[in-house]
Amino acid sequence: MQAPLNRAARTAGLSLAALGALAGAGGAAAHGLLPSDQPATTGEVALPTNLASSNLSLQGNSHQAQAPALTTGVMPVVAAVAPVAAPQYKTVAASTRQAAAKPAPAAKPAADQPSSLASSAIEAAESKLGTPYVWGATGPNSFDCSGLMQFAFEQAGKDLPRTAAAQSQVGEKVSMDDLKPGDLIFLYSPVSHVVMYVGNGKVIEAPNSGEDVKYTPLSKIEKNAVSARRVA
Structure with a gap:
């Protein structure tokens, strides 16, 4: 087979590589070596074993050409995939969320604020908490209700004035539903006891013999209340 290939090469001026590829393609096709679904025009042609291993050469003038080794396998190319970083999320501290969600306390309506004179009177009465009750006493070490x-x-x-009955005639009459700190509340009929409303649902009073000046819930004395006065 070498002589016909050499003559064909010299006659047609073809290179050994081109001639080898044509011969290999024809031989492979003739012997059924190419798969039916693989066209010969892809350039990737498997040569028969006896042809691929033969040392074909063309002698022309002073140059000698050798057929390059042909490989029958194609190395797969694998694309490198950069790792995808996990998304980062910012978190908000629970304490920050709670602080943002907590509403600011509402300002106390001006109508519920005591006058400066009433505030001073409340402070003076509260300074005597724990002082004993004594009938007819006006302080500073003991008090009855009107004396306080x-x-x-x-x-x-x-x-x-000195007595609870006389004090119930001073100042402006107010409703029990409209009390402000510093207002006086009078109990029983005829009036025989007086207490001072100090806000937050409580009063301060000098109650009875054997007791001391103390805070009392407003709800406890309301049923006996007959009037309330704003004296400051």
Whole structure:
């Protein structure tokens, strides 16, 4: 087979590589070596074993050409895939969320604020918490109910009558539903007891013999209340 190939090469001026490829393609096709679904025009042709291993050469002038080795396999190309970083999420501290969600306390309506004179009277009365009750006493070491009220407002700069009945005629009458800190509340009929509303649903009073000046829930004395007065 070598002589015909050499003559064909010299006659047609073909290179050994081209001639080898043509011969290999024809031989492979003739012997059924190419798969039916693989066209010969792809350039990737398998040569018969006896032809691929033969050392074909063309002698022309002073040059000698050798057929390059042909490989029958194609190395697969694998694309490198960069790892995808996991998304980062910012978190908000629970304490920050709670602080943002908590509403600011509503300002107390001006109508519920005591006057400066009333505030001073409340402070004076509260300074005597724990002082014993003594009938007819006006302080500073013991008090009866009206004596405590007289003392407290006197410290604030306002004079009040001595008894609860007389005090119930001073100042402006107010509803029990419209009380402000510093208002006086009178109990029983005829009036025989007086307490001072200090806000937050409680009053301060000098209650009875054997007890001391103390806070009392407003709800506890409301059923006996007959009037309320705003004296400051």
